[in-house]
Amino acid sequence: MGYHGEAKRFLESASVEVGDTVRIKKPDVTYEGMVLDRADDADDRHIVLKLRSGYNIGVEISDASIELLERGSAPKIELPPLEVTENPELPDISIISTGGTVASIIDYRTGAVHPAFTADDLLRANPELLDTANIRGRAVFNILSENMKPEYWVETARAVFREIRDGADGVVVAHGTDTMHYTSAALSFILKTPVPVVFTGAQRSSDRPSSDASLNIQCSVRAAASDIAEVTLCMHATMDDRTCHLHRGVRARKMHTSRRDTFRSINSLPLAEVSPHEIRVIDGNYRERSSEEPEIMDRIEERVAFIKSYPGIQPEIIEWYLEDGYRGIVVEGTGLGHCPDSLIPVLEExxxxxxxxxxxxxxxxxxxxxxxxxxxRRLLGAGVIPCGDMLPEVAYVKMCWVLGQTDDQYEVREMMMKNMAGELQDRSSIAYFRG
Amino acid sequence: MGYHGEAKRFLESASVEVGDTVRIKKPDVTYEGMVLDRADDADDRHIVLKLRSGYNIGVEISDASIELLERGSAPKIELPPLEVTENPELPDISIISTGGTVASIIDYRTGAVHPAFTADDLLRANPELLDTANIRGRAVFNILSENMKPEYWVETARAVFREIRDGADGVVVAHGTDTMHYTSAALSFILKTPVPVVFTGAQRSSDRPSSDASLNIQCSVRAAASDIAEVTLCMHATMDDRTCHLHRGVRARKMHTSRRDTFRSINSLPLAEVSPHEIRVIDGNYRERSSEEPEIMDRIEERVAFIKSYPGIQPEIIEWYLEDGYRGIVVEGTGLGHCPDSLIPVLEExxxxxxxxxxxxxxxxxxxxxxxxxxxRRLLGAGVIPCGDMLPEVAYVKMCWVLGQTDDQYEVREMMMKNMAGELQDRSSIAYFRG
Incomplete structure (x- = not known):
């Protein structure tokens, strides 16, 4: 972690460490701020400063000098609350923060990134949003997305519901990328929304000059002001910082550990390509904005097992789930929907x-x-529900939701096999396979 | 399942059912054979016949008439063993059959496809292979690949080893596609081979006119006669029936339920593009054919858990694996390699x-x-082994193999983190992501 090469020597020349407040002079400009850490794979030509204004900036060091102003002991700069005047011409967009890299700061003790900013801070870092919409910010909670669980899906859905009920023309949900597609799928089932609900996040911390956070937030606010009244996910379309893709919340999947264009629509096209100033619709078959009341169906069954099949999997593991009182099972099978024969009796049980x-x-x-x-055919005979072209993660989320709505086994089957939010399509999906 | 539309009416016109022996007359030609079933998504313009010669053929019915010769009760046509003269100029290639669609026939009772052919039958259906090589065929066993398990990896490896030791210049392994990439990964670790070992299969039964089996087998034999002395996987490169990609056995993954070009190299390029008559090398960094003796390290630990992390996963499931005596755990985490905080204590345990x-x-x-x-960082602190750019399936297979080689925890870690067969590369893999 941290600075290396030129950048490291530059800091060492003034005995500066991460967290210290410094003055960096360049021929035309002088910056004062706190030195933030950088990730391992950053270049060695920039120092990242948190300015007193709250903005972060990457300073190129080739013709710069540095001076230590104050040892860093204060871990955080306190900022005054935002005061913004509403523009009645613009839509009202709420940004809800759940945590994740998009809302992250550097942890000065360990050098790692962890989530801490509130949604308010997002605005501070992206003042151009105020040209698109009146922005309300609210932090629901502040967790890394790997720690999301079904009860937080419900909390997030309720927060979004409140914003819509209170008049928001669209809602952006800032979320960690690891499990964003699970949460966007959950809200697709839990909420019936008359306005856009757009999930977004960042693959790189906003403390890094190469961060994707800013474009993602701007495009998401643009999408939230659009006519596409579905739960969607808006992230980089390519490795360039130019446009985002707006994915249906039940069709997106994180497909790369680090690339900005990590999210892809699987078995469908993205709904739209979005830039900060424009939306180009790709799939016109979306639910349009309306003046209906939002609805929320937020009962969730948490005890659903999500099991990947593999050579060597033992039926005992499924027996354990049954003994432990699990109420549903989603298998990520092989090929066309298979698992070893040896599992069939316990699945029948x-x-x-x-x-x-x-x-x-x-x-x-x-x-x-x-x-x-x-x-x-044996699995079908055992009563196993085929999930068509639904992503495994989405089928898992849907099973949690369906079991929250009904106890009737016949209804569970009906609901699982019925398209509810675009997660299940009859049309052939062969053409959507790029990779 | 089965015939529909025109084709169904054509059969019904003579009260013919699947399994019956018929005569179909066209203006220029007359066929006699047994009517085979077809899959649901087949067109309604063809009837598939198994001719008395053993070949299957799709007969276009627009100008045809049909006559029932015999009700189908005999489930299988017995064929005489193949007698082929060796050509000393050609390499000796062994084809080992483990089952799967590539070696499948139709099950006349249920209409479904199940594996039954021996490797000998593959040759009968692909006589042009004899222009490329002297072919020896051998069925090791006959199972659907969803029923593969670690002990069959070992049996397959031993069969391949015997063929190499007995002088084969290359070995083709016919295998079901569902778990082919698990088995190809297993043999990559178990075997050290001086000649090519090429896995292949089919996405569509060879009883269907649109089958991909023939091109896959021909390209695989070509690859087995090449200089690429690694364990590889050879399947369609595109939806066209023109070329195959030769994937490294530890880099391939089945990425589409039904497309012929379902296998993709992940985090690497394919090693080569292969046609029946030519090999175009894409990645020249392969192990070359040599005259060394083959080696086999075939101890495998079967009790390895392969667990997908998801929101809502409970630590109790991992406790169960520990209680049950499992000796290794591979987690398919989210993002850069995460799982919920709540799992960390049990992973430490x-x-x-x-x-x-x-x-x-x-x-x-x-x-x-x-x-x-x-x-x-907390997971690393708990001793969790990071698997770099290794596919989850490959890490699972490798753990089974590593635990068969050593009980020493330090050695296990060393071996997991060391590249052994191209499964782990230091170079950035960002460019390999197509989507």
């Missing part, structure tokens, strides 16, 4: 105990078809 | 009991980097 079992494919692309091979 | 835990990413593309965020 699950169904007979009233625990529904749904089948998806770890291929991700394409659709489950359990009529082709004998294993699939 | 696993390590302290001598059960190694390895971390991969469900993003598939990119690499695990657990230094960036606090969760990753």
């Amino acid at each position: 699950a169904q007979s105990r009233g625990v529904p079992v749904a089948m998806t494919s770890q291929c991700l692309n394409g659709r489950v078809n359990m009529n082709v091979y004998s294993t699939g | 696993a390590q302290s009991r001598g059960v190694p835990v390895a971390m991969t990413s469900q993003c598939l593309n990119g690499r695990v980097n657990m230094n960036v965020y606090s969760t990753g």
Whole structure:
């Protein structure tokens, strides 16, 4: 972690450490601020400062000199609350922060990134948003997205619902990228929204000059002001900092650990390409903005097992879930929706105990078809629910939600196999496979 | 399942059912054979016949008439063993059949496809292979690949080893596609081979006119006669029936449920593009054919858990694996290699009991980097082994193999983090992400 090469020597020349307040002089300009840490793979030509205004900036050091002003002991700069005048011509967009890199600061003790900013701070870092909309910011909670769980989906949905009920023309949800697609899928089922609900995040901390946070936030606010009244996910479309893709919340999946264009629509096209000033619709088949009241159906069953099938998986693991009182099982099977024959009896036992079992494919692309091979037919015979072209993660989220709505096994099956939010399509998806 | 539309009416006109032996007359030609079933999504313009010669053929019916010769009760046509003269100029290639669609027939009772052919039958259906090589065929076993398990990896490896030891210049392994990439990864670790070992399969049954089996087999034999002495996987490169990609066995993953070009190299390029008559090398950095003796290290630990992390996963499931005597755990984490904080204590407990835990990413593309965020750093602190850019499936297979080689926890860590067969590369993989 941290500075290396030129940048490290530059800091050492004045005995400066991360967290210290410094003055950096360049021929035309002088900066004062706190030195922030950088990630390992950053170049060695920049120092990142948090200015007293609250902005972060990367200062190129080739013709700069540095002076230590104050040792860094104060971990955080306190900022006054934002005071912004509303423009009645513009839509009212709420930004809800749940945590994640998009709302992160550097942890000065460990050098790692952890989430801490409130939604208010997002605005401070992106004042141009105020040209697009009146922005209200609110932090719901502040957790890393790997720690999200079903009860937080519900909390997030309720916060979004309140914003819409209170008159927001659109809602942006800032969220960590790791599990953003699980949460966007959850809200797709929990909420029926008459306005856009747009998830966004960042693959790189906003304390880094190469951060993708700013474009993602700007495009998300643009999408939240649009006519696309669905739960969507807005992130970089390419590695360039130019446009974002707006994905349906039930079709997106994080497909790269670090690239900015990590989110892809699977088995569908993105709904739109978005720049800070424009939306280009790709799939016109979306739910349009309306003046209907929002609805929320926020009962969730948390005890759903999500199991990846693999060579060597033992039926005992599924027995354990049944013994432990799990109420649903989603299998990420192989190929067209298969698992080893040895699992079939215990999956049959699950169904007979009233625990529904749904089948998806770890291929991700394409659709489950359990009529082709004998294993699939045996699974269908055992009552396993085929999930068509639904992503495994979405089927898991949907099962949690469906079991919150009904106890009736027949209804569970009906609901799992019925398209509710674009997660399940009859049309062939062969053409959507790029990679 | 089965015939529909025109084709169905055509059969019904003579009261013909699947399995019956018929005569179909066209203006220029007359066919006699058994009517085979077709899959749901087949067109309604063809009837598929198994001719008395053993070949299957799709007959276009627009100008045809049909006559019932015999009700189908005999489920299988017995064929005489192949007698082929060796050409001393050509390499000796062994084709080992493990089952799967590439070696499948139709099940006349249910209409579904199940594996039954021996490797000998592959040759019968692809006589042009004899222009490329002297072919020896052998069926090791006959199972659907969803039923593969670690002990079959070992059996397959031993069969391949015997063929090489007995003088084969290359080996093709016919395998079901569902778990082919798990088995190709396993043989990459188990075998040290001086000649090519090429896995192949089919996405569509060879009883269907649109089958991909023939091109895959031909290209695989070509690759097995090449200089690329690694364990590889050879399947369609595109949806066209023109070329195949030769993937490194530890880099391939099935990425579409039904497309012929379902296998993709992840975090690397394919090694080569292969046609029946030519190999175009893409990545020249392969192990070359040599006259060394093959080696086999075939001890495998079967009790390895492969767990996908998700919002709502409970630590109790990992406790269960520990109680049940599992000896290794591979986590398919989120993002850069994360899982919920709530799992960290039990993962720490696993390590302290001598059960190694390895971390991969469900993003598939990119690499695990657990230094960036606090969760990753806590996991590293708990002793979790980061798996770099290794695919989750490959890390699982490798853990099974590593635990078969050593009980020493330090050695396990060393071996997991050391590149052995191209599964782990230091170079950035950002460019390999197509999407």
